[in-house]
Amino acid sequence: MSKTAKDQGNESSFMDKQITRRDVLKYTGIGGMGVLIGSSGLGCVLAMTDKWQKRSAKSANKNEIVPFHGKHQAGVVTPVQNNIYFVSMDVTASSKNELKQLFKDWTEAISHMTSGNPVGETSSNHYIPPKDTGEAMGLSPSNLTVTIGVGPSLFVKDGKDRFRLKNKQPKELVDLPKFPFDALEEEWSGGDVCIQACADDLQVAFHSVRNLVRIARGKATIRWAQTGFQRTKQADPKQGTPRNLFGFKDGTGNPDTTSKQEMNKHIWVQNGDGPNWLVNGTYLIVRRVQMHIEVWDRSTLKDQEDTFGRYRDSGAPLGKKKEFDSVDLDLKDENGNHVIPASAHVRLAKGNGKEIILRRSFSYTNGMDIKTGSFDAGLLFISFQRKPSKQFIPIQERLAKMDKLNEYTVHRGSAIFACLPGTTNGGYIGETLF
Amino acid sequence: MSKTAKDQGNESSFMDKQITRRDVLKYTGIGGMGVLIGSSGLGCVLAMTDKWQKRSAKSANKNEIVPFHGKHQAGVVTPVQNNIYFVSMDVTASSKNELKQLFKDWTEAISHMTSGNPVGETSSNHYIPPKDTGEAMGLSPSNLTVTIGVGPSLFVKDGKDRFRLKNKQPKELVDLPKFPFDALEEEWSGGDVCIQACADDLQVAFHSVRNLVRIARGKATIRWAQTGFQRTKQADPKQGTPRNLFGFKDGTGNPDTTSKQEMNKHIWVQNGDGPNWLVNGTYLIVRRVQMHIEVWDRSTLKDQEDTFGRYRDSGAPLGKKKEFDSVDLDLKDENGNHVIPASAHVRLAKGNGKEIILRRSFSYTNGMDIKTGSFDAGLLFISFQRKPSKQFIPIQERLAKMDKLNEYTVHRGSAIFACLPGTTNGGYIGETLF
Numbered sequence: 001m002s003k004t005a006k007d008q009g010n011e012s013s014f015m016d017k018q019i020t021r022r023d024v025l026k027y028t029g030i031g032g033m034g035v036l037i038g039s040s041g042l043g044c045v046l047a048m049t050d051k052w053q054k055r056s057a058k059s060a061n062k063n064e065i066v067p068f069h070g071k072h073q074a075g076v077v078t079p080v081q082n083n084i085y086f087v088s089m090d091v092t093a094s095s096k097n098e099l100k101q102l103f104k105d106w107t108e109a110i111s112h113m114t115s116g117n118p119v120g121e122t123s124s125n126h127y128i129p130p131k132d133t134g135e136a137m138g139l140s141p142s143n144l145t146v147t148i149g150v151g152p153s154l155f156v157k158d159g160k161d162r163f164r165l166k167n168k169q170p171k172e173l174v175d176l177p178k179f180p181f182d183a184l185e186e187e188w189s190g191g192d193v194c195i196q197a198c199a200d201d202l203q204v205a206f207h208s209v210r211n212l213v214r215i216a217r218g219k220a221t222i223r224w225a226q227t228g229f230q231r232t233k234q235a236d237p238k239q240g241t242p243r244n245l246f247g248f249k250d251g252t253g254n255p256d257t258t259s260k261q262e263m264n265k266h267i268w269v270q271n272g273d274g275p276n277w278l279v280n281g282t283y284l285i286v287r288r289v290q291m292h293i294e295v296w297d298r299s300t301l302k303d304q305e306d307t308f309g310r311y312r313d314s315g316a317p318l319g320k321k322k323e324f325d326s327v328d329l330d331l332k333d334e335n336g337n338h339v340i341p342a343s344a345h346v347r348l349a350k351g352n353g354k355e356i357i358l359r360r361s362f363s364y365t366n367g368m369d370i371k372t373g374s375f376d377a378g379l380l381f382i383s384f385q386r387k388p389s390k391q392f393i394p395i396q397e398r399l400a401k402m403d404k405l406n407e408y409t410v411h412r413g414s415a416i417f418a419c420l421p422g423t424t425n426g427g428y429i430g431e432t433l434f
Numbered sequence: 435m436s437k438t439a440k441d442q443g444n445e446s447s448f449m450d451k452q453i454t455r456r457d458v459l460k461y462t463g464i465g466g467m468g469v470l471i472g473s474s475g476l477g478c479v480l481a482m483t484d485k486w487q488k489r490s491a492k493s494a495n496k497n498e499i500v501p502f503h504g505k506h507q508a509g510v511v512t513p514v515q516n517n518i519y520f521v522s523m524d525v526t527a528s529s530k531n532e533l534k535q536l537f538k539d540w541t542e543a544i545s546h547m548t549s550g551n552p553v554g555e556t557s558s559n560h561y562i563p564p565k566d567t568g569e570a571m572g573l574s575p576s577n578l579t580v581t582i583g584v585g586p587s588l589f590v591k592d593g594k595d596r597f598r599l600k601n602k603q604p605k606e607l608v609d610l611p612k613f614p615f616d617a618l619e620e621e622w623s624g625g626d627v628c629i630q631a632c633a634d635d636l637q638v639a640f641h642s643v644r645n646l647v648r649i650a651r652g653k654a655t656i657r658w659a660q661t662g663f664q665r666t667k668q669a670d671p672k673q674g675t676p677r678n679l680f681g682f683k684d685g686t687g688n689p690d691t692t693s694k695q696e697m698n699k700h701i702w703v704q705n706g707d708g709p710n711w712l713v714n715g716t717y718l719i720v721r722r723v724q725m726h727i728e729v730w731d732r733s734t735l736k737d738q739e740d741t742f743g744r745y746r747d748s749g750a751p752l753g754k755k756k757e758f759d760s761v762d763l764d765l766k767d768e769n770g771n772h773v774i775p776a777s778a779h780v781r782l783a784k785g786n787g788k789e790i791i792l793r794r795s796f797s798y799t800n801g802m803d804i805k806t807g808s809f810d811a812g813l814l815f816i817s818f819q820r821k822p823s824k825q826f827i828p829i830q831e832r833l834a835k836m837d838k839l840n841e842y843t844v845h846r847g848s849a850i851f852a853c854l855p856g857t858t859n860g861g862y863i864g865e866t867l868f
Contacts (some may be wrong), residue, residue, distance in 0.1 A: 082666075085799075126736035133731055134681020134746055135797075138674060139665050187804065201666040206679070206799055210809065214731050222809070225801035231573050231637040240572060245640070247568020297567055297648050302560040312568055363569075365519075365640055366800055367659035370621065375644065375656070 064140045064200070068114040070422040071280050072268060073429065075145035075198055076358070076384050077257040080242070083202040084228040084362045085209045086286065086380060088191030088415055091154060093219040096163040096434060102219045103430035106148065106212055107423060113208045116141030119215075133214070136207035144199040146208055148429050149284050149417025154192040168433060170274040172283060172388050173418045179400035179411070188288045188413025191223045196284065196382070202227065224413070226288060228362025228380040241315060241323065245291055245363050245377055246408070248308050249315035252323055253349070255356050266356040266391070267384050277432035280421035282384045285392050288364075288413030291378040296408045307404040309344030317346060343404040351398060355391045357383040378409065388416060498634070499575045502548040504856040505714050506702060507863065509579035509632055510792070510818050511691040514676070517636040518662040518796045519643045520720065520814060522625030522849055525588060527653040530597040530868060536653045537864035540582065540646055541857060547642045550575030553649075567648070570641035578633040580642055582863050583718050583851025588626040602867060604708040606717060606822050607852045613834035615844070622722045622847025625657045630718070630816070636661065658847070660722060662796025662814040675749060675757065679725055679797050679811055680842070682742050683749035686757055687783070689790050700790040700825070701818050711866035714855035716818045719826050722847030724803075725812040730842045741838040743778030751780060777838040785832060789825045791817040812843065822850065 066074045093099045109119045116139075118132035155169035156162070175190070195212055199205040206227075213222060230242040241249040255262045264270060269278045296304070305311055305318065315323035319331045319339035329347055331339040340347050361381045369376035385391040400406070420429050500508045527533045543553045550573075552566035588596070589603035609624070629646055633639040640661075647656060664676040675683040689696045698704060703712045730738070739745055739752065749757035753765045753773035763781055765773040774781050795815045803810035819825040834840070854863050 126739070127734050129732055130681070130735045130738070130746070132681075133679075133727070135677045135679055136665075137677065137681065137747065142666065202663045202799075203665040203677075203797065206797075206811075210679075210727065210731075210811075213809070214728070217728075221807055222802045225809070227799060227801065229636045231570075231635055243569045243571065243637075245567075245569055245644075247564075247566075247571065293567070293644065294648070294651075297644075298563055300561050301564045304564070305560070312564070313571065363637065363640075365636075365661055367661065368656045373655055375647075375659070377640075377644075 064143050065115060066143050066145050068111045068146075069424050072422045073145075073147045073281070073419055074114070074422075075147035075196055076267065076282055076360070076419065077263055078143070078145050078198070079257075080230065080251075080360055081143050081145070081198040081205075082200045082230060083198065083205050084380065084382075085195075085197045085202070085205040085225070086228065086382075087195045087197075087209050087213065087225045088151075088223045089193050089195070089213075089216065089220040090223045091162075091192040091220045096165070098219055099163055100430070100434040102216055103148070103434065104428045105215050107428035107430075109211055109215055110146045110148075110208070110429070111425075113211065114141065114144045114146060116144075119211045133207065133211055135210075136204050139201060139204055142199040142201040142204040144197065144204050144208055146212070147196040147198075147284070147419055149194040149196070149419040150430075150433070151191045151193065151415060151417050153190060157192075165433070168275050168277060170278055170418060172274060173416065176285070176388070176396075176414055176416055177393065179396055181400055181406055181410070182414070183410045183412060184414050185412050188224050188226075190415050191417070193220065194284065194286070194415065194417045202229070226364055226366075226380050226413075228364045230362055244361070244379055245293055245365075246296055246304065246308075247312055248304075248310060249323060250361060250379070251359050252310075252315055253327070253346070254359055257358065262356075263358075265386075267358050267386055269386055273386065278418055278421065279432075282386065282419045283388050283392075284417045284419050285381075285383050285385070285388060286413070286415050286417075287379075287381040287411050289379045289381050290369075290376065290410050290412050292374070292408050292410070293377055294374050299408075306341050306344060307408070309340040309346030318344070341404070343402050345399070345403050345405045348398045348403050349395055351395060355395050357385045357391050357395065359383045378412075384419070498577050499549060500577050500579050502545045502580075503858050506856045507579075507581045507715070507853055508548070508856075509581035509630055510701065510716055510794070510853065511697055512577070512579050512632070513691075514664065514685075514794055515577050515579070515632040515639075516634045516664060516666050517632065517639050518814065518816075519629075519631045519636070519639040519659070520662065520816075521629045521631075521643050521647065521659040522585075522657045523627050523629070523647075523650065523654040524657045525596075525626040525654045530599070532653055533597055534864070534868040536650055537582070537868065538862045539649050541862035541864075543645055543649055544580045544582075544642070544863075547645065548575065548578045548580060550578075553645045567641065567645055569644075570638050573635060573638055576633040576635040576638040578631065578638050578642055580646070581630040581632075581718070581853055583628040583630070583853040584864075584867070585625045585627065585849060585851050587624060591626075599867070602709055602711060604712055604852060606708060607850065610719070610822070610830075610848055610850055611827065613830055613845070615834055615840055616848070617844045617846060618848050619846050622658050622660075624849050625851070627654065628718065628720070628849065628851045634666075636663070660798055660800075660814055660847075662798045664796055678795070678813055679727055679799075680730055680738065680742075681746055682738075682744060683757060684795060684813070685793050686744075686749055687761070687780070688792055691792065696790075697792075699820075701792050701820055703820055707820065712852055712855065713866075716820065716853050717822050717826075718851045718853050719815075719817050719819070719822060720847070720849050720851075721813075721815040721845050722798075723813045723815050724810065724844050724846050726808070726842050726844070727811055728808050733842075740775050740778060741842070743774040743780030752778070775838070777836050779833070779837050779839045782832045782837050783829055785829060789829050791819045791825050791829065793817045812846075818853070 066078050068074060112119055120131040152173050152175055155165045195209055197205040197208045241251050244250040255266055267282050269281050271279055310317055316325055317327040327346055327350055329340055333339055361379050364380045365377040383392055421432060423429050423431060500512050546553055554565040586607050586609055589599045629643055631639040631642045675685050678684040689700055701716050703715050705713055743752055750759055751761040761780055761784055763774055767773055795813050798814045799811040817826055855866060857863050
């Protein structure tokens with residue numbers, strides 16, 4: 001098998017024809033195996049195919065599988081996994097049919113991968129590229145969820161109704177307004193579609209995104225991509241609220257994801273909200289928020305706690321004792337001053353308490369920020385909501401204006417996507433839209 | 435507590451004096467607490483300090499602690515953790531004494547953090563910056579190891595004997611030669627010192643690096659930094675060899691890290707090897723190898739397996755059945771051709787079998803490569819060896835010339851560091867050098 005490139009080329013041509021499992025059985029029938037084993041490696045093919053299947057079955061620990069099919073997509077009310085791989089893509093497909101096929105292919109691949117199986121069938125043919133890229137082989141499904149969304153630019157881009165979808169664009173699915181102090185960078189903003197892959201194992205999340213990007217070849221290209229993490233939950237038996245890179249708990253004020261009523265009220269798009277195709281879907285807003293952790297680290301604990309309006313250790317609102325104690329914005333100290341300062345993050349985020357969003361954020365760290373020599377680290381803020389205009393936008397308008405946290409953070413990226421409703425076996429994500 | 439910046443400034447000056455735990459007890463003695471609770475938050479300080487200590491004690495699961503003190507530094511023969519945060523730094527300290535103090539401070543901080551404790555004592559004073567940045571609070575020690583190394587440029591830079599260490603520079607501690615096809619980038623190469631933090635939880639690894647960088651303020655700055663991951667071992671009960679992003683097992687040919695004899699022979703610097711200060715240390719070589727995964731994914735399985743010289747599924751050498759079956763470079767097929775091709779990675783890496791290195795690599799993914807629109811992903815290759823000139827360098831010279839893998843990879847970063855020997859309680863990392 002020591003061959004020059006030319007020899008290999010010849011062999012490839014010769015062997016290019018599809019070799020099915022039946023062929024292998026045929027060619028390697030009693031006495032036949034010896035002939036082929038050296039020159040093509042087919043001897044090992046059978047062994048490999050069997051092993052792979054056994055391994056997949058074994059690894060498919062039901063406790064680590066989040067069901068893919070359902071009324072809603074997974075990855076929204078799913079308990080937060082350890083890692084995220086978020087990708088925003090630009091669609092290059094030239095027709096609605098191509099786009100539709102992409103979503104069908106994605107759906108099939110996602111249903112396999114979230115069950116802990118390789119993408120598509122494992123071929124016994126060594127002379128084609130493997131369908132699955134292999135790095136998740138033997139790994140647990142790791143609670144993988146893959147959530148697909150569509151951005152405003154999929155409907156209309158540069159004034160053009162690209163896929164005859166213009167009349168289906170929801171009023172809520174428009175670029176976010178520019179908020180004060182936004183420092184958005186094109187390279188971290190926008191996108192026609194998004195893939196949010198979350199798993200307890202980054203290798204499993206990466207594997208899913210990589211295979212979906214591969215399937216999209218010729219139809220969509222990566223626009224931007226960001227990994228994120230939070231503390232490994234296995235290490236924290238209490239399953240407490242994760243801490244962000246400022247050392248504070250993040251997500252305490254979230255609504256109860258186990259309450260259908262709350263989720264229908266605040267998160268899932270309902271009949272009558274807008275286009276019917278999005279009913280049981282939701283809007284995903286993602287903001288890449290860089291944190292100036294070196295500056296933060298030089299501020300006093302009191303300043304930090306006044307900034308969030310919570311105690312760092314317990315996560316309790318200032319003036320209270322426990323993390324989940326209600327936030328009392330009216331509480332005053334003996335001098336008549338608010339215990340929770342006017343510019344505290346929790347005060348501004350809460351507002352009148354009626355704008356409820358579901359936050360599902362991750363920390364990120366991309367090594368060094370070459371521009372500053374500091375850590376390029378921060379929060380990949382992600383929230384889900386039923387009506388951005390009544391939920392995220394008014395909250396962020398308040399925060400952007402006077403949140404004390406603005407001294408330590410800068411919003412570098414932003415995008416909005418409509419997360420499609422879920423699908424059942426036989427259907428596909430996007431079936432209500434296309 | 436709703437104050438202007440000016441008010442806060444005044445209050446800070448007033449409160450700047452150190453408040454000890456005893457002060458708190460004094461000020462908050464019976465009847466006193468009510469006075470302070472609103473205006474300074476001191477009421478919660480006591481509760482916090484106690485909780486933090488309890489939590490740290492609880493979280494310090496002995497099973498997830500890798501001992502820091504010892505003859506060698508941890509993080510070399512330690513079983514590979516899930517995540518790495520690798521940082522290369524440029525030293526800006528102006529004297530050897532400053533440098534020495536930095537290594538002492540680092541040693542103390544590392545000994546705390548690897549035990550699952552915060553950096554230094556938790557202060558009850560809210561009016562100073564917290565000593566610990568807090569994001570690892572309540573988390574498991576996660577098998578954190580922190581390994582410190584010194585690069586050639588710490589000894590001599592631009593011809594200058596910066597810290598009167600020139601005569602201590604080992605002959606082996608010199609920049610690696612330029613290998614064919616190297617495409618090294620300054621921003622991913624070199625460094626005066628390195629911090630290799632590995633943990634099963636990226637948040638714990640990040641926390642350690644961030645606090646060490648903070649401690650180094652004014653004495654060293656980040657030069658480059660890279661996170662890495664491998665499959666989460668909890669998910670893989672067999673604790674098999676991790677797979678790289680090409681889907682192949684990586685690290686199969688490693689020497690036995692549990693054998694003192696093998697480690698002394700191949701990894702740890704011995705008496706007589708070079709300067710005495712490095713005895714029981716080792717040389718770390720790091721290469722940031724970008725993988726063109728999109729190209730790889732379009733190649734056939736046969737081509738991929740010929741490239742590595744191993745089967746993808748089992749990890750067995752071509753012609754063999756099991757991962758740990760010995761590599762037989764002489765094996766020929768019925769046509770007289772080598773079963774393991776001449777350009778196969780495993781053949782070139784193995785050579786005559788006498789150059790043994792300990793690989794401890796991680797995959798990385800930094801989102802999109804803006805230059806190409808592809809994934810910026812690959813391998814943060816790390817190896818340890820006793821004598822680079824007799825181990826890594828001859829191997830890499832062979833690989834760089836004709837490894838078939840070169841079609842799919844490009845070396846973008848490179849550095850070499852001498853990892854200092856370990857220390858005992860009361861000593862510090864670097865004590866033999868300074």
